[in-house]
Amino acid sequence: MKKIIVYTHQDCLLKDNGPNHPEKKERLQVILKSIQDISCIDIEIKKAPLAVVDDICLAHPVTHIHNIFSLIPNFGLVGVEKESYADTFLCSNSKNAILRSCGAGIAAANSLIIDNEKRVFCAVRPPGHHAETVRANGFCFVNNVAVAAKYLQKKHKIKKIGIIDFDVHHGNGTQEIFCQDKTVAYGSIHEHPLFPGTGLQKEVGTGNIFNAPIEAGTDGKDFIRILENRILDNIDKFKPEIILISAGFDAHKRDPLANINLESENYNQITKMIIEIANTHSQGRVISFLEGGYDLLALSKSIKEHFLGLSEN
Numbered sequence: 001m002k003k004i005i006v007y008t009h010q011d012c013l014l015k016d017n018g019p020n021h022p023e024k025k026e027r028l029q030v031i032l033k034s035i036q037d038i039s040c041i042d043i044e045i046k047k048a049p050l051a052v053v054d055d056i057c058l059a060h061p062v063t064h065i066h067n068i069f070s071l072i073p074n075f076g077l078v079g080v081e082k083e084s085y086a087d088t089f090l091c092s093n094s095k096n097a098i099l100r101s102c103g104a105g106i107a108a109a110n111s112l113i114i115d116n117e118k119r120v121f122c123a124v125r126p127p128g129h130h131a132e133t134v135r136a137n138g139f140c141f142v143n144n145v146a147v148a149a150k151y152l153q154k155k156h157k158i159k160k161i162g163i164i165d166f167d168v169h170h171g172n173g174t175q176e177i178f179c180q181d182k183t184v185a186y187g188s189i190h191e192h193p194l195f196p197g198t199g200l201q202k203e204v205g206t207g208n209i210f211n212a213p214i215e216a217g218t219d220g221k222d223f224i225r226i227l228e229n230r231i232l233d234n235i236d237k238f239k240p241e242i243i244l245i246s247a248g249f250d251a252h253k254r255d256p257l258a259n260i261n262l263e264s265e266n267y268n269q270i271t272k273m274i275i276e277i278a279n280t281h282s283q284g285r286v287i288s289f290l291e292g293g294y295d296l297l298a299l300s301k302s303i304k305e306h307f308l309g310l311s312e313n
């Protein structure tokens with residue numbers, strides 16, 4: 001079994017979205033508790049560093065970062081979107097949470113290359129896959145997975161990176177950042193129609209984007225079949241040197257924000273299938289990032305299944 005490195009930080013628990021918001025600190029608390037209960041896997045928990053602005057700027061212009069930080073209030077919450085459904089908030093503790101979430105991915109990248117680690121999980125919030133180049137949305141401000149991909153390419157000379165997104169929402173930010181970038185293949189399976197509304201099958205970028213929209217009510221068996229045929233087969237053909245996962249657990253049947261019916265055990269099968277591709281093409285190197293997942297019981301069970309998958313030889 002492979003060891004798993006976990007990057008996380010207490011600062012990620014201090015990001016507040018107000019009462020009755022699904023993206024709450026308890027999500028990360030149950031995940032960390034669940035990870036600590038896993039006795040059959042060698043897990044090393046490390047502190048996520050603060051990302052430096054120069055690294056974030058690999059995926060976002062400095063003006064985007066300054067705009068976000070300039071909106072941070074001294075107390076209370078500030079919404080960053082103009083839309084009526086606006087639910088992406090900044091609180092007084094947001095800056096360090098955003099920097100730690102992004103810094104976890106940078107540290108994870110260094111762990112793979114410098115320390116020759118094979119499996120890393122970033123247990124962070126806020127999530128990142130909705131963050132576009134210059135647009136915060138969907139609880140996301142900085143695209144953690146995109147920054148890590150660009151960092152691996154720029155600092156560590158990795159050429160081809162595969163990103164697999166099994167969060168129930170389309171990663172509009174990740175797609176937007178890489179849609180003209182042949183060096184990165186992005187595959188997403190997501191409920192449609194659902195927020196953010198993007199991710200149609202015809203959105204193919206430069207031939208490097210693979211979208212599998214699925215209808216409400218899809219069960220685990222169909223989800224896995226579609227994931228394999230439309231996403232994983234294409235990532236396999238791309239032969240990535242490293243695989244990044246946008247791991248959201250909101251396709252679980254208990255999740256309040258979506259209507260897909262995965263069982264917790266399905267996350268084990270899905271993760272094993274990804275590990276198989278990583279073992280074939282990527283020297284087994286995988287970094288998984290926490291994205292969504294809003295039912296606490298589903299999160300606590302699904303993360304264990306994900307870790308069992310990640311630890312596969």
Ligand SMILES: [Zn+2]
Nearest residue numbers: 167169248292
């Ligand atoms: Zn989601």
